[in-house]
Every structure is written in C-alpha cells, then in structure tokens.
Amino acid sequence: MTISDPTRAAQATPALTLDAEDRARIRRRKLERTGAWALPVGLLALFVLGWDWLVVANGIPHFILPRPGLVASTLVNDWPMLSSALLITMQITMMALAVAVIGGVGLAVLFTQSRLVEMSLYPYAVILQVTPIIAIAPLIFVYVDSHIVGLLICAWLVAFFPVLSNTTLGLNSADHNLQDMFRIYGATRWQTLRYLRLPTALPYFLGGLRIAGTLALIGAVVAEYVAGTGGTGAGLAFRILEASYRLNVPRMFAALILIAVTGVVIFVVLSFISHLLLRKWHESAIKREA
Amino acid sequence: MSASAAGHRRTVLEMQGVDKTFGGDVEALRAMSLTVNDGDFISLLGPSGCGKSTALRLIAGLSEPSGGRIVWEGGHEIGDLGVVFQEPTLMPWATVADNVWLPFRLRGHSYNEVRDRVLEALKLVGLERFQKSYPRELSGGMKMRVSIARAMVTNPRIILMDEPFAALDEITRFKLNDDLLMLKDRIRCTVIFVTHSVFESVFMSDRIVVMAARPGRVVRELSVDAPYPRTEEFRTSAEYAALCRSASEALREAMGEHA
C-alpha cells in the first residue's frame, strides 16, 4: 500500500510562467538586497564628508575635533599599541562570555532540575542584574588583586543574566504534549533534558547569547574605566582614558571606533552562529516565499 | 478481521469502575468500566468535557485514577502503548526519521539498530521519501502521519488516539480515516479513538462508547457489525446512514440527560 498525500501533489505543480507581478517582485527583492548594505555605506560616506567639511570650514583645532583622515592615520600609526589593547579587551570579553555561558546554562539547568535551588538562588541573580555594574566594580577591585580577573568578573556579571534568564525560560517552554510523550515512553530525567528541554531552549539561549555578547563588551569597557590603572593589561577603555588626559583626541576616536567595530563584529558573529544552528527548523531562521 | 472472531477475542485491558476527580469537585469521570479486546477499534464519542481525554490519559498512565482500577491483561511494558494526540506533537528540530526513532531512542537503541523498523513504519504511512525532511516542511496531514508512524513503530498492543484528525480538512481526514483502517488491519493492534464526529466513529469503529458530561460517564455502547475493510461504498450505504442515525440519537440522549 502506498499513500500519497493530496496536498503534496498540488504543490508539485511547477510554476513555469512568470507574470509581470512576479517579475516586479523579484526586481524589488534585488533592490532591497542591494539597499541593505548600499544605503548605510552611502550614509557613512556622507557623514564622513560632512564631518571633514565641518572641521575645515570652521577651522576647528585637531585637539577638539580631528579630521577623519587624521583619525584614520592615527589608527594606522598607533596600531601596535591599539591592537594590543584591542586584543586585551577582546580576550576579556570572550572569556567573560564563555564563563557566562557555562555559568548561565549550568545554573538554568540546575534551576529546572530543582525548584529548591531556583527559589534560593534566583533572587540573588536578579539583584546582581539590577545593580548597575559601575556601582559594584570599585568594590570588586578592592578585593581582587589581579587587574584582569577584576575586569573578567565585571564583564561576567553583566553578561551572565541574559543567558541565565533566557535559558531558564527556554528549558521551561518544552511542549506539554511532547513531555507527555516522553513520559509515556519512560524517558529518564536526563533524557528529557537532553532530547527535549535543551533543544527547546536553544533558540532562547541563542537570543540571550547575542545580548550577552554585547553586554560583556560593555562590562569589560566600563570596568576598565573604574579600574583606572593600565600597566601590562591595558585594554581599549584605558587607552581612551589615557588619551583624554593627554588631549590626544584623534587616538580617542581611533580607540572608540575599534570598540564600536568590536561590538558589531561580536553581534554579527553570534547572529551568524545562531542562524547556522537554527536554519533547519526554527521559524526565526527560515526564509519564506512572499 | 472477521466479525466471527469477535466473540473469542482476548481481553487486553480492562477499566474497572474508574473514577477521576480533579481538585476535589470536578468529576471528570465516574465509574467508567470498559473491556478492551484484542483487535477492537473502539471510539469514545461524546460532547466536550465528558472525560474522553481524561480516560485516555488514565490508560496511558499519565495520571492516576481516583478510584477503581485499570488492568492490563498479562501486564505491559513501555512499547505496548502508542499515543497520537490532536496535535502532531513532533520535535521541530528533529527530522521525520528521528521523530519516529524517538520511542526506541529513549530505550537506548541507536538509530542503526532500529533503522529498518523506522523506515518500515514510515513506508506504512507513505512517507519514506520524507525521512530526511523537517516537520515544518510537511503539510498538516503528513505531520499527522509521522505521528501515527511514531505511535506504531514499537508494534504496540494498543494505540490511543485523541481526536487525531480534528484539525484537518475533510478531504485529508477521509483519506487518513481509510489509511488508518488499513494500517490497523496490517499491524493488528487495538485502537481506542476519541472523536467528536458521529460519522467518523461509525465509519471507523466496531464499538462506539457514547459518553455524557458532568459527571463524565459512559451512557451507551453501540456495536457496528459491518465487516472490514470498509470502503467508500460503506460510507454511502443505507446501513451506514442507519448507524449514524442511531449513534446521533444516542449522543443526543447523552447530552439531553444532563440538560
């Protein structure tokens, strides 16, 4: 016996003819795709030109507002110093994010396995989250000797909560009928976690991860402002502070650009990872025909 | 399945005066007794809230009776039961084949060990070509077929179905009705089928258990003696029309009793 589904048969009819409306739609889509990068780039060019014109036309000194060209050449000339600072900031951000992921997911799993643990710990997680990091940071540097470890703790503190709360929500969102199905087939707690709750939580977790990635960078930067000292482990934020004391505005801009670019890169990379993991099945990652 | 064998069928499961009360005052089920014989196709027919789903959940072991007993003849193990809910209830992150693999996977069988059985089940529902697809790529009817394949794959003695086709359009529904009967005949299992539809219950079952609400209880049992396989001819026969009429009457009575 073979059974063919009637709805499938209907879909199999190929669309051979493209009418005017289809062609218009394809054209529009092409236009949109080009526009998505062309418009922001065009705007940037316009902005830079406007900036340059503003400085030249008003004769603004470079220690107040440098010309874009000067910022660019500073970026190149100071690259050895800036790149090592960038490396430090990146390292702290990434390490903090990694620990936030491990801690956040681990704690979320613990929460779903034991109500008792959740009830005892969740309020503290919330308190840590709602207290501004800038207010906690000075204390941390009182107790922690290592500069790097202090930065790491601050960045972790801000990055940790989105991972925890999103993953907890995801783990608790498992479909009730599927949970029943698992019970009927005698699934163990571990199996239900592994094959049902964790996959359900994945999209939620990835959403939290994207937020955590940018927050970790913010945490790393803010903490360095508080820490003040640089020494061997000077990151981008310290370079900005240092440059501001010396009225080296071009370098401030150069470092600022690096921070912004780092944030964008983190966001784009995490979005891409998220897309890769979900593209097969999750609504958020599926392209639909209009 | 011949009607003559019906009298000598082995009992598979018995509900003995089963009560189920929720929160102390909602009597979802009162004194339900039902003897399920090997090879039966039983429909539970009744208005909303009469405890049909509750009865299935009790049989599935998803909740415990407040009173009475549910006895499996000769005991039972996990693979003896398959369940199909109203929703296909598939894991969206898993392929069709992986979804059907689930019952085995949860008992520690690798995919390779059971691949033949998974593919066999998919073949039975006509979806072997779609084993690598994800649920979202399938139509509603096809998803339901996957769900049926998963319920069948362990060769269960009883398959419980809770309004499995209620959300489908009528054409798909008729097709699935036919196919389900063929499947049942082929794998020789027992089916307990919950439905709102008089027509569906008459077409599918050899026994119709009519239930009433508040408290949920069994009020009548009708038997449908028409032989299997049942075809389009049966759907248009006078016998079918007469059976539908008496089932409707029984259902109306059941609803009238409480009104």
Ligand SMILES: Nc1ncnc2c1ncn2[C@@H]1O[C@H](COP(=O)(O)OP(=O)(O)OP(=O)(O)O)[C@@H](O)[C@H]1O
């Ligand atoms: N978990 C529960 N807690 C409290 N009451 C419940 C619960 N499950 C079911 N009930 C109640 O028990 C009664 C029977 O419910 P059940 O879902 O078995 O009805 P049903 O016949 O399946 O109805 P439907 O056709 O609408 O699916 C209803 O009054 C319902 O509100």
Ligand SMILES: [Mg+2]
């Ligand atoms: Mg129900």
